[in-house]
Each structure stands twice: as structure tokens, then as C-alpha cells.
Amino acid sequence: MRSVKLILAAVLAVGLLAAGQEITWMSTQFVPIEEAEWVRNTLLPPFTQQTGIEVNFLGSEYAAFVDRLMAEHEAGQGTIDVICGLHGDFSSVLPTLADVSHLLPTIPGTLPPAMVELAQMGGIQAYIPLMQATYLMVINKAALDYLPEGVDIWALTYDDLLAWARNIYEATGEKKLGIPAGPGSLLHRFIHGYLYPSFTGYQVLAFDSGAAVRMWEFMQELWGYVNEAAPTWDAMDTPLLTGEVLIAWDHTARLKGAIVERPDDFIAIPSPAGPMGRGFITVLAGLGIPKTSPNPEAAAELIRYLTSPEAQVAILEGVGFFPVVEEAAGAVPPGALQILAAGVSAQAGSPDAIVSFIPGGISDEYKKIYRDTFTKFVIRGEPVDTEFLRQQATRLRELYLEAGAPYPAPDG
Amino acid sequence: MNWRRFLGTDTLLPYLLLLPTLAYLLVFFLVPLGNAISLSFWGEEGFTAQHFLGMFQDVKFGEAIKNTFFLALSIVPLQLITALLLAMLVNTRFRGSKFFLYLYALPLGISDLAAGLVWLAIFTQHGYLNSILMALGLIERPIYFISYQNVGLTFLTIVLAEHWRATAIVLVILVAGLQMISRDYLEAAEVLGAKRWQKLWYVILPLLKPSLQSALIIRTIFALQMFAVAIALGGEIVPVLAGESYYWYSSYRNPHIASAYAVLLMAISLGMTWVYLRFLRTRPEVTRL
Missing domain, CATH: 3.40.190.10 (Periplasmic binding protein-like II)
Incomplete structure (x- = not known):
């Protein structure tokens, strides 16, 4: 009976923790309905299990993405914790972005230096490379x-x-x-x-x-x-x-x-x-954190998860974007994706x-x-x-x- | 409760009942309409014709306007004839005529994009039509029904799809119109010795004119605005005005030129409606026989 109570208490505690840690991830990528569903149902659940952080994924068209970030920036108060976009999307919202260079040493894989450099804009590390196509x-x-x-x-x-x-x-x-x-x-x-x-x-x-x-x-x-x-x-x-x-x-x-x-x-x-x-x-897509992010620590946690070799291979399997982390390239399982990956690396x-x-x-x-x-x-x-x-x-x-x-x- | 006392006067009631519709029209129709017109005429420096100039210089403009007109001109008359024949058939009230009316009305329930895709599955290179023709040994290799080298054929597939999809609305209007024609007139014509075609020409068609007018106005406006079917079947091969407006807005993100296209389309629709109202005018004494 006591153990049941303990389990109940633990479940409740995890539940409360998760409820307290909810972040919003706005993205111009994974917008088609089946990709967004895949992000919600396949890519994110392991992250929530590991960290207790719930992620509210918000697919957005480019124009709405820019409008919303700019509006939150001007208001000085935001609801978006972390963003995903193409290289060009980041250059359009540069004034709203926080420098993420301090995250680079904590990324659980090796990012190609050329890509890291490319993601530096306006004197800051505007984003962390996530995937390429x-x-x-x-x-x-x-x-x-x-x-x-x-x-x-x-x-x-x-x-x-x-x-x-x-x-x-x-x-x-x-x-x-x-x-x-x-x-x-x-x-x-x-x-x-x-x-x-x-x-x-x-x-x-x-x-x-x-x-x-x-x-x-x-x-x-x-x-x-x-x-x-x-x-x-x-x-x-x-x-x-x-x-x-x-x-x-x-x-x-x-x-x-x-x-x-x-x-x-x-x-x-x-x-x-x-x-x-x-x-x-x-095509290079990356992850950034707005200056107005309500929870930049949880956002950084998500960025670390998404740049892990496992998540990188999962992204390739789920939506066909290729890994940027070098350790992930060798981890692609045989089959269709290996065929595509061979063409991509040859090119x-x-x-x-x-x-x-x-x-x-x-x-x-x-x-x-x-x-x-x-x-x-x-x-x-x-x-x-x-x-x-x-x-x-x-x-x-x-x-x-x-x-x-x-x-x-x-x-x- | 006494309604008349409550509302003050019984002449106020109709206006009160109209209010919700008017509010709806204002919010969802008049405001966007005003916005579209102002977007098409206003630029950074105030009033400008620059967006319309941009539209006229668009590489696709000439083709889009030509296709839009040709499509409307080929689809609407064809639909009118088919619908008239079907309506008269249904109106003979043979056994099961109701069933046929519902059957013919079925495509009305299908979204236009879905209808376009259904017909694409028929006409594509490895589609149903080519497969059947090849299985019957009538052709050796697939015919390119949808092809930039054979715009006419692609155009024809769009006409067919749209004819299948939207004839029913004309049919429904005409059946209703036919049912309103009193049998007395037809019987009187018969007594006076009118032949079948004379009854059609001198009795049915003139009395059907108000229904024909509504059907023509509705169908012509929708044919001019046709978009999804043309995109699904014709892609870049058969550009239309509504499609260009959509692409300027969504793909090229220029709401000004997109609105210029929309305003042009509205002007054409208004013009066509005026033509119908003017030339299909029914004199009161004819209808109030």
C-alpha cells in the first residue's frame, strides 16, 4: 500500500514538473501536417521522457514566423522559447535573436566548422546548425x-x-x-x-x-x-x-x-x-533562441537533444533532412536513406x-x-x-x- | 408577449432580421473587398497604378486572361445545354426521376480540388483512360492528354472536369424553374396545336428566362474564378487569373499585385453580370401573365 502511494506521489511530481516546464518551439520547417505530426508523436516524446519538458510544436509559414518574432521583440515579452528555420529565415529575424555561442561546447556531437561559421551573423552565433538538405x-x-x-x-x-x-x-x-x-x-x-x-x-x-x-x-x-x-x-x-x-x-x-x-x-x-x-x-536549417524566450535553459536542453546523433538519424528517417553532426553520418541504417545519403555525400x-x-x-x-x-x-x-x-x-x-x-x- | 409592441413597429422587424446577415456580409465580404481594392491602388507613396502596370507586364498575364475567358466561354454554354436537357428529362417525372436528380447532383458535394485530382487520375500518362485504351489494344503507348505541347488537349480535360463537377448547380436551378411553369400554359399551347419544339421555344424558354439568368450569372462568375481544377489538371500549362492572384500572394508574397489580379477579376465578373442583367431582362408583363 505504501509503495502504491509512493508511485502515485512520483507520478504526480513528474506530472507537476512537466506542467511547469512547457516550452514553445516555432518552426518554418516540419510544417506539412504529416511532418508536424511526426515531430509531435515521434521526435519529441523521448525528449519529454528524458527531461520532463513538454514541447508545444508550432509549425509556421515564413511570413507569420517573422511577424510574430518581430512583434514579441518589440513588445519586449515573448511566448516563443526556441525557433527552427532555414539560414535565410534567421537573417530576416536577426535583431530578435540571442547569441547562442555558449551552447556550442555543450552540443553532443561534432558540428562541421564551416557550418558553425556560416551560422554566425551580425556578430553573434545566430543559430546552431540542425540539419541539411x-x-x-x-x-x-x-x-x-x-x-x-x-x-x-x-x-x-x-x-x-x-x-x-x-x-x-x-x-x-x-x-x-x-x-x-x-x-x-x-x-x-x-x-x-x-x-x-x-x-x-x-x-x-x-x-x-x-x-x-x-x-x-x-x-x-x-x-x-x-x-x-x-x-x-x-x-x-x-x-x-x-x-x-x-x-x-x-x-x-x-x-x-x-x-x-x-x-x-x-x-x-x-x-x-x-x-x-x-x-x-x-539548404541549412538551424535552431535559435529569441532574446524574449521565457525559458532559455529548457530551450538549450531541446537544442542539445536535437543535435544528438540519435535525434539526427531520427530526423533523417522521419523527414529526410540529412544530419549535420559528423557522428550521425555513420549511423544511417541501410536501406532507402543510405542510398540517398550516398548521393548527398557524393554530391x-x-x-x-x-x-x-x-x-x-x-x-x-x-x-x-x-x-x-x-x-x-x-x-x-x-x-x-x-x-x-x-x-x-x-x-x-x-x-x-x-x-x-x-x-x-x-x-x- | 406582443411582438409588435415589443419591437415598436412591425416595419422594423424585417430590418432586425436582416441584421445578422448584413453584419456577416460586412465583416467577411465588404471589409476584405475594400482592403483588396486599397491594396491594389495604394503603394508606399500613396495612390499608384504601379501594381496594375506590374500585372499587365507579368509574363503570365496575357495567357491567364486568355485562358480564363476561353474556359468560361467553353464551359458555361456547354453546361447550360446539358443542364437544360437533363432538367427537361427529370421534369417529365418518369419513374425514378428523383433518383436521377440526386445522382446528377452528387458532384456538387465534392470539393473542386478533389474533383480536379479525380480527373487527373483519369487523364495522366499512366492514368485510367490510357490504361483502358492500352488494354483494349487501341493505342500502343500512352497519349499525353496533359502536355505543354498539346495545350488544347489539356484545356479540354479541364473543360470536361469542370463540366462534370459544376453542371449540377445549373440543373438544380433549372429544375426548380421548370417546376414553377404552370401546366396550363403547356396545355393551352397544345390545344392551339403547338409542336414540341414550338412549346420549348415559345413557352418553356421564355418562362424559364429568370432561372436561366440566375444560373448564367452564378456559373459565369464561378467559371471566371475557377482555380483548383485548372491547377490540378493544367498546372503551369494553363494559367488562369485566380491562380495568378493566388501565386502572387502565397508564393511571391506581393499582396499588391495579387490584389490587382483579384480586382480585375471582380471587374470582369461585374461586367459579365451587367451583360446578363441587361440582355436577359424579363419584362414584368411576360412573367406576370
């Missing part, structure tokens, strides 16, 4: 039958890709290359982070250069082998699974579904290289790499500038018009000028 290619093994002779898929060039897609078309009569070009697709990332850096060396500065003209003419030719429904596709996992395409480029999270479903059929490989090198985007480690960043702090209209140019020259197939390119380039530079934002890598 990129965009690469996934191929169906059936496509290897048509691979042009002497081509190495781990060091593919855009010319190789063209020859490969042409081979498939000539053999089967079907256009089996997939580029997501639907309204909700990430096509703009392909243009500003992959095509432009690979062909011109820059994503902004050489927008209307001669190299850019040659790039658009190349894309017009390549487009002839892209599946005709591409302008309706937002993600490439389904077309890969149905066999509508054999070679596809997209975000890792939007390719993962295909590999998880049939891991034996697909390989993830680096994106192609152009005349200037292998342009690709590294990141390629000798001709040109790393691009996603523009931050400027109007999202830049996406439209890249996409409209693509629509005009590639989807509609109009002749490459240098005057139009010049106008778009001017508008693009204006957007950076208006916001006073620096050009993202590789330009800046």
Missing part, C-alpha cells in the same frame, strides 16, 4: 541500359544527361527525363542553384551573360526529352514510381518516397556539372563543386523571375531574347538592392 538526381536502374558509353553516373555532365535522355527516347519513343515544373514545384531552385552556377558560375551576376544565353539554348534542347506532363508535377517521387520518368531531379524530401517504396530500383546520384562546375544548393564531396545558397532577406519575387524566364524560353520554347534577359536581370538586381541583401553564394 539538398536537391539531387534519382535514377531508375532501368535507365542504366541506355547510358551512353564511357559516361560515369557519379560525375555526370549536362551534356551526358542530354545524350542519355536522347538515347532513351530513341530506343523507347518516350520522354523519360523528369524536372518538376508544376506550380508548387521547386523548379526555381533548379534554375538559380543548379543551372545558373553550373553554366555561368553565378546565380545573379551573370543572369543575362552570353553563357546564360547558351544555357537557355541548351535547356531548350534538353526539354525535348523531358516528359510532357512535367509542368503539372510538383514532386518527382510519384512519376518515378509510376515509371513516367526514369531520371529525375528534385529535393531529397520529394524523391525519398520513391526510394522508400522500392529501394532496389533506384540510385541517388549527384546533379550534373556544366562548363563552370557542379552547381548545387545546400557534397565532388571535386568540381560550386555550392549555392538560397537567397535570404529579399522579396520572393526572385522565384518568379527565374521561373518566368524558364516558362518563356523553355516551356513555351520562344527564341532566347537577350533584351528580355536583360530586363529580368535588372529587376533581379533591384530586388537585392531594395532589400539591401547580399548576393548569395556563389556570387557573394
